[in-house]
Amino acid sequence: MTFTTPEIAWAPLAPIIIVLGAASIGVLIEAFVRTPATRRTVQLILGLVSMAAALGTLAVQWASLDGAGTQVMRLMLTVDRQALAWQSVILVFGLLGILLFASRTRSGETAFTPLGAATPGSIEETLARRRGLEVTEVFPLLLFAVGGMMLFTCVTDYIFLFVALEVFSLALYIMVALARRRRLMSHEAALKYFLLGAFSSAIYLFGVALVYGATTQTSFAAVGRAIDVISDRDGLLLAGVVLILVGLLFKIGAVPFHSWTPDAYQGAPTPVTAFMGAATKAAATAALVRILYTSLHPLEWEISWMLWATAIASMALGTVLALVQTNVKRMLAYSSVAHAGFILVAFAGLTAEAVVALPFYLLAYGLATIGAFAVVSQVRERTEDGAVGAEAVRLGQWAGLGKRSPLLAGAMSLFLLSFAGIPLTAGFIGKFEVFSAAVAGGGWPLVLIAVIASAIAAFFYVRLVVLMFLTDVPEGAEDSIEVDDSPLTRFVVVVTAAAVLVLGILPAGALNLFENAAQFLVTANG
Amino acid sequence: MFPFLTILVALPAVGAALLWALPATARGRAREIALGVTGLELLLFAIMATQFDKADAGAFQFSETYSWIPQIGTSWALGINGIGLLLIALAVILTPLAILAGWREDTDLKARRDYLALILLSLSFMVGIFAARDVFLFYVMFEAMLIPLYFLIGRFGGEQRRYAAVKFLLYSLAGGLIMLVAVVALYFQGGGGEQAFLTDNLVATLDMSTTTERLMFLAFFLAFAIKAPMVPVHTWLPDVAETARPGTTALLVAVLDKIGTFGMITLCLVLFPNAAQWAAPAIIVLAVISVIYGALMAIGQRDMLRLVSYTSVSHFGVMILGIFAFQQTSIEGAALYMFNHGLSTGALFLLVGFLVARTGTADVQAYGGLQRVVPVFAGTFLVVGLSSLSLPGLSPFVSEIMVFVGAYPVAAAAVIVSAISVVLAALYILLTYQRVFTGPPREELSATRELTLRERLVAWPLVALMVLLGFVPGIAIDYLSDPAADVVAQVTIEEAGA
Structure with missing residues (x-):
């Protein structure tokens, strides 16, 4: 076997290179800029500028792209319209996420621990806090995650997909561990996420190995063609395909691969939860779309049982478990599991409609997720000396929030209604699109179950609305809650709320965009 | 052309x-x-009504169609026929009266502002629903309306309000979501395209198997039956x-619940005529049960607000009986x-509300002999009550007779059983009147205020x-004959074809 250097068309990779390049510069900034405050400002500006530049470059590429797209690196990388659409969605989440990362409470603290390496509760930690240290490494880590996810959407080779998967996963594992408060819980969450993530990566790799054994190929298109050739469905191939899907379903957070979600969502610093909840799901869905539509589609019938079963299990379990949660973050985590089920519903029959529906659904879902967690990060307990303390995540603590802060409570209600799929919010259009795709693909029973799950889910979304607006602050607890007013977070809340409304009332523009993006470049040669 | 309907929808929301x-x-x-906003709305509606062509009441008039989300085949399409016109009239007449009736409800200015804004928002959705000519648009309004209603019930009213609001919401959402499945399916059963959800296009292009049609009919019908109720x-x-405020309840029962029966006529019958024929016997049985059950339950109530709501269950049963008899007269x-x-x-709820505002209770047992204390109030209550039991000379009598006479040839047994409700109605209305207003006046009620000018302005119109x-029902029936004839034709043509 001889190795030839692949020819790489660098230009279409510009957005990814910008983001990953900025991430590398961010690491250098960590080393050379001393004062935490300056460092944070520089990192924030770097992150914002680089992601905005990447978004701009994407727009230019979108306008100048001929046909379906460009083949960047033989069978390994393609930049097509579908990839560009997903990359823009991820960049939008990244931009909103970095604003949350940078926001500080009234008393000047960030969401992150001052010194990640210090043992929780140790003297080093106290010293670090006193000296005003800050973990600003989260900014380059976020950029690495965004870059990895962008890569994840345009990779067309199973091995390369693994590389992209690890690029963003590793960054996420670290960020989950960096919460300022309840640090042990944060560490526990990170460890669980890391261990389960490592397992799922290994399972994925094993699947790739089996598929390679069956087809002698690792690129999406070539595997797809090889599957067509293999007439009798051999066990090696099917086992490999199932294991590959397990790896991706883990990232989406579908039952039974969801067990990391509640802990990771709860333990992670809330800005990280917001970003992770929105962007990871989008990236994983993007990859799943590409794999199913360009590589595994000949096996549609064979793998449909698996997608159906996980979809039903996710919707059922996610909804039922969300019903009994008393912690806002865990409730939203289980709701995300249910949404993973709704996402999988769209894959019924692998229809063309789903390729339009899914980016829209994920955009709507991600915006509402980021907005909802931004609100969560603002509702704080009041410390004894009257300053803002830890986040008030017990449901009961949200009682009467509508009176304390109509803006936050109103925005939160909007996000919850969007999750529930009530008309005039983006979530409704998303749900409608997903259901349409499933019905077109013959997924009737799935849609019926999804509808029942939605009706039950509405109960716990509405319960929070009831708490915020229709319940009075419990007696004696009037002074226990403090609503923070970080301008950056407020900005994110307002922007996401406006976006959820606009996408709900006038979605034609976005739908049009995603309709044009429903093109894959499938390479025939090689 | 002047976009009357869009403005009628938008004006309250802007307010x-x-x-x-x-x-x-x-x-x-x-x-x-x-x-002021609702007054302006009423004025604008009056101007529009004068331009409505009565001779062509079956066709959609004041039609407006703008592209909204072409990708999913839905447009901002409004238009009204005679039925829509009459129901919008009901909405724009009752809303200002409900606002006037609740003039003194709140002392907290912020709460009052929220209440009024929510009422206005609901008015927007009501008008939108009655004017929608696009099934998707209808659905969006149908579901979105739950939000203001939910807050209206859950924030303002008695102690059990949160429970009632959640119950209302979950019932409605369950119905709505099942309807959503049928709405999604409609897109694929119809002709598709950028205006796939226009009712006219759907009627022209729908092509479904018998089973599909029946399932979709049931999904729509369930949502409407919950709303009706x-x-x-x-x-x-x-x-x-x-538990809700009388003003809220009046609007809810008098106008919003009509969306259920309105939907049955304009969507269920028109889109799924064969399935409607197929399901009619069962629905008529349920309707008759509603008529009798509602009336019997009403007799057993001590709380006047609950009593009135049960009478409505009974009356809605009569309407549904009329609709599913598929006769020109019965649908009219x-x-x-x-x-x-x-x-x-609406008047009955508001009057009971006035009573509750005076004494703080809706319990019949707490009253007695008010006739001597407040004769004008008693008289008004009696007239309104008599209308509810369909006394000749008052308008509900005409419509009830039309339903019974129209439905008799095809559903004689149902009509005969339902007619018992007239007797039961006399019981629940007259017994209530007797307990509350006749007999020796109670001492603690001797200072009860007479109907004030504001309250008269609400009740007397x-x-x-x-x-x-x-006395002259013809002026309203003129608007209804053509639409009813169209619906009957639609149902029977399909029957002949099938």
């Missing part, structure tokens, strides 16, 4: 936004602003009526009944309308 944007210093004027999915209504009668019931029940339509 609501205006109320929320009011600076704190101007909040005291919220009532006047809300009343029909036994056995009516249980949310008494709870809501008991049902449509007219929708309007008359709105006047009569409704009474006047009922008397007017009781």
Whole structure:
């Protein structure tokens, strides 16, 4: 076997290179800029500028792209319209996420621990806090995650997909561990996420190995063609395909691969939860779309049982478990599991409609997720000396929030209604699109179950609305809650709320965009 | 052409936004602003109504169609036929009266502002629903309307309000979501394209198997039956009526619940005529059960608000009977009944509200002998009550007779059983009147205030309308004959074809 250097068309990779390049510069900034405050400002500006530049470059590429797209690196990388659409969605989440990362409470603290390496509760930690240290490494880590996810959407080779998967996963594992408060819980969450993530990566790799054994190929298109050739469905191939899907379903957070979600969502610093909840799901869905539509589609019938079963299990379990949660973050985590089920519903029959529906659904879902967690990060307990303390995540603590802060409570209600799929919010259009795709693909029973799950889910979304607006602050607890007013977070809340409304009332523009993006470049040669 | 309908939909919403944007210093004027907006709405509607071509009442008039989300085949398409016109009339007449009736409800200015804004928002959705010519648009309004209603019930009213609000919401959402599946399916069963959801296009292109049609019909019907409300999915209504504000309940029962019966006529029958034929016998049985069950339950109630809500269950049963008899007269009668019931029940709820405002209770047992203390109040209550039991000379009588006469040839047994409800109605109305107003006056009630000028302004226009339509029902029926004939033709053509 001889190795030839692949020819790489660098230009279409510009957005990814910008983001990953900025991430590398961010690491250098960590080393050379001393004062935490300056460092944070520089990192924030770097992150914002680089992601905005990447978004701009994407727009230019979108306008100048001929046909379906460009083949960047033989069978390994393609930049097509579908990839560009997903990359823009991820960049939008990244931009909103970095604003949350940078926001500080009234008393000047960030969401992150001052010194990640210090043992929780140790003297080093106290010293670090006193000296005003800050973990600003989260900014380059976020950029690495965004870059990895962008890569994840345009990779067309199973091995390369693994590389992209690890690029963003590793960054996420670290960020989950960096919460300022309840640090042990944060560490526990990170460890669980890391261990389960490592397992799922290994399972994925094993699947790739089996598929390679069956087809002698690792690129999406070539595997797809090889599957067509293999007439009798051999066990090696099917086992490999199932294991590959397990790896991706883990990232989406579908039952039974969801067990990391509640802990990771709860333990992670809330800005990280917001970003992770929105962007990871989008990236994983993007990859799943590409794999199913360009590589595994000949096996549609064979793998449909698996997608159906996980979809039903996710919707059922996610909804039922969300019903009994008393912690806002865990409730939203289980709701995300249910949404993973709704996402999988769209894959019924692998229809063309789903390729339009899914980016829209994920955009709507991600915006509402980021907005909802931004609100969560603002509702704080009041410390004894009257300053803002830890986040008030017990449901009961949200009682009467509508009176304390109509803006936050109103925005939160909007996000919850969007999750529930009530008309005039983006979530409704998303749900409608997903259901349409499933019905077109013959997924009737799935849609019926999804509808029942939605009706039950509405109960716990509405319960929070009831708490915020229709319940009075419990007696004696009037002074226990403090609503923070970080301008950056407020900005994110307002922007996401406006976006959820606009996408709900006038979605034609976005739908049009995603309709044009429903093109894959499938390479025939090689 | 002047976009009357879009403006009628948008105006109250703009008014609501205006109320929320009011600076704190101007909040005291919220009532006047809300009343002004609804007054303007009424005026605008009156102008539009004069331009409505009665000779062509079956066709959609004032049609507007703008592309909205072409990708999913939906447009901002409005237009009304005679039925829509009458129901919008009901909405724009009752809303200002409900606002006027609740003039003194709130002392907290912020709460009052919120209440009025929510009422205005609901008005927007009501008009939108009655004017929608696009199934998707109809659905969006149908579901989105739950949000203001939910807050109206859950924030303002008695102690059980949160329970009632959640019950209402979950019932409605369950129905709505099942309907959503059918709405999604409609897109694929129809012709598709950028205006796939226009009702006219759907009627022309729908092509479904018998089973699909039946399933879709059931999905739509369930949502409408919950809204209407029909036994056995009516249980949310008494709870809501008991605890919500009388103004809210009046609008809810008098106007919003008509969306159920309106949807049955304009969507269920028109889109799925074969399935409607197939399901009619079962639905008629349920309707008759509603009629009798509602009336019997009403007799057993001590709480007057619950009582009125059960009478509505009974009356809605009559309307549904009329609709699913598929006769020209019975459908005309049902449509007219929708309007008359709105006047009569709306007035009844508001009057009971006035009583509750005086004494703080809706319990019949707490009253007695009020006739001597407040004769005008008693008289008004009696007239409105008599309208509810369909006394000749008042408008509900005409519509009830039309339904019974129209349906008799095809559903004689159902009509005969339902007619018992007339006797039962006499019982629940007259017994209530007797307990509350006749007999020796109770001492603690001797200082009860007479109907004030404001309250008279609320109740008497409704009474006047009922008397007017009781003697010359023709002025309303003219608007209903053509639409009813079209619906009957649609159902029977399909029958002949099938």
